[in-house]
Amino acid sequence: MYAANQTSVSASIPRAMQNTAAPAISLTGAQQNELLRALSREELLDLFVHLDLVPLEAGKRLFEGGGAMEYAYFPTNAIVSLQYVTEDGGAAEVAVVGREGVVGVTMYENERANCCAVVQTAGYGYRIKSAVLRQAFFSGGALAQQLMRHTSALFAQLAQTVAGVRHGSIEQRLCRWLLERLDRSLSNELKVTQEMIANMLGVRRESITCCAGKLQEEGLIEYRRGTVTVIDRHAMERRAGGCYSPV
Incomplete structure (x- = not known):
């Protein structure tokens, strides 16, 4: 199972992606994402049926700035860079997300991304349709609280990034x-x-x-x-x- 040896899995990526089968999907594996681990077993079970374990290869773009966000991703051992891309193609990182959070959360139907998400460190993550996650959010409970806390942390990280550039x-x-x-x-x-x-x-x-x-x-x-x-x-x-x- 994935949870049995997470260190060896991360250490061998991306070679593990190329030469071996993907780690098995499990509740324990999903709980390697800290946001999912914060949910009660009942809430996680409700969400679990909508989760797919997917490889996240370095350089993979999960969504583009101005593009649709069909899926949200809960990384386990992958690291995702959120970047603002200028008209001339230049990019600057505004935040980074790993196993503590999620990328691709949408609060409104047909919402467009305000930045692009690029996998920077290869690994795995659990993918869910954004519409399903949005519906779960509006149902309330611990998931909604965790998503709001995570969004607040992202804003704090962005503010810290801006301050660092300036000072x-x-x-x-x-x-x-x-x-x-x-x-x-x-x-x-x-x-x-x-x-x-x-x-x-x-x-x-x-x-x-x-x-x-x-x-x-x-x-x-x-x-x-x-x-x-x-x-x-x-x-x-x-x-x-x-x-x-x-x-």
Whole structure:
């Protein structure tokens, strides 16, 4: 079962997606998403019949800005980046969602997305039709409360991102960006590239290379091509300063 060995599953993705069968769908597996785990067993059972376990491959776009949101996704070990895309194709990350939450919630019929959602770290998630989730929300109960809390947390994360762009140094923003993914990861190893980080932060790659090199020299991280391992989380939090708080 998926819940029996979630660390090994996440560690082998995306290879596991290519060479082995997907983990089995189960109540225990669904509860690896913290929002779903917060529901009572009865509420989760009501929702469970509408959930499909799906692979979320790195780079997959779950929906586009201005597009329809047919499904909502509850990640388990995947990490999804919410990005605002400009008319000239530039993108900036506004928030990130992992196993603590959900992406694609709609409160109105035919509602359009105000940003795009891109899978940044491959893994799995539970998919549900947005219309079904919307109906469950308006039925009230713990699900509605959890969705409202999650929406509030997303707004707080967005506000923190904006404040960091205005007042934080590139090093502080880099530390915050890495910590946000560490919060949603099952290990201290992150599959990211300097180019990806630079694009999401809207800065030059050379700036990220310089800051990452400094953090590595001081023993906070270890960087190999395509992989960042966080060595000293507490020092990273101190270095991020006001740019980071675990919303």
